[in-house]
Amino acid sequence: MIPFEDLLWVGYYAALAALVVAGLGLGVLHVLRGRSVATQLVVVGAATVLATISGIVVISLMMILNDHDRTVVLAVVTAAGLVAMAVSVLLGRRLVAANRVLVEAVRADRFRPPAVRLPAELAELSRELDAAYGRLAAAHEREQALEASRRELVAWVSHDLRTPLAGLRAMAEALEDEVVADAGTVHRYHARIRVETERLTEMVDDLFELSRIHAGALRLSRRRVALAELVEEAVAGTEALARAKGVRLRGDVAEGPPVRVDTGELGRALRNLVVNAIRHTPGDGTVQIVGEVGPDEARVTVSDACGGIPADDLPRVFEVAFRGEAARTPGGGAGLGLAIARGIVEAHAGRISVANEGPGCRFEVRLPLTGV
Ligand SMILES: Nc1ncnc2c1ncn2[C@@H]1O[C@H](COP(=O)(O)OP(=O)(O)O)[C@@H](O)[C@H]1O
Ligand SMILES: [Mg+2]
Structure with a gap:
């Protein structure tokens, strides 16, 4: 049996020798940090084997091992070390191959996550790349639509x-x-x-x-205003047009907290909706504007008696330069009013929509109250 105190010394010197080798190994790894992981893994393997051998050499110098034992242990460690190195080389190659698969996937026109099983980190990178490519494609599509x-x-x-x-x-x-x-x-x-x-x-x-x-150049200067004030203004600005057509115009806003909007821009959007409603409503019809402020959004609806928008046109009315069949007469509008209304509402992070309802159609504007 080896005395405990000797065992402590053996541990101490072996650790010291291993630390020196590890330090050298780290130095080499630092120099080679730009090289392939395969190379770096070989260095790690070699450093581990060398650390073990140096430990053995140190303790044999302490005369704890006799020559015979030392030769046996060195042979065993060298053999094990060689196998470990071979495993490192193999692992390094697999990493390199996995990386190459990923690089090939990135080089292709459209990134597709490789079907082979990748190490966790590379798999994560692959998922991130996939997401990034998705965003890129979406941005490209948006740009094309804009163009x-x-x-x-x-x-x-x-x-x-x-x-x-x-x-x-x-x-x-x-x-x-x-x-x-x-x-x-x-x-x-x-x-x-x-x-x-x-x-x-x-x-x-x-x-x-x-x-x-x-161009995204719409700078909103928001201020707090009662929804009723906005609706009243839209009514006041279009009253003459309604009277000239014999259309009844009604504004109706429930009591509620103020909203924070760009009154000029939003007023313009509402006016566009009301003018359309009046234009498409026959004399003696009614156009009604209803406003209400809920807990997290404000809502304004403009209902008319236009007789309904053809189902095919419904999803297209907000497009630039879109005009319904009847509106394509000379002297009619230019088909920009609703595109502008939508742009303004969306700049307020809101949503605008249309649906046929009752004797006509109903345009609805929803504006979020939170985060503005
Ligand atoms: N209140 C409405 N009732 C029926 N159709 C409408 C109404 N508002 C808009 N539209 C349809 O949507 C089209 C686009 O409206 P808009 O962008 O304001 O352009 P414009 O008024 O210049 O035609 C109109 O030509 C019309 O066909
Ligand atoms: Mg219009």
């Missing part, structure tokens, strides 16, 4: 602005050349030119607003 709508807008501008401009020019030329001379027609032309100019101004203004929305 398409931009192209649409340009096509729209060239068509819808040119037509009224051509009309204006024709009328101005007729007046200039005195082709029309009777006072009645001249007056009618002047009035027409004014109306068309106003409409074009509105269109250009809408176009500007829409381009700001699309």
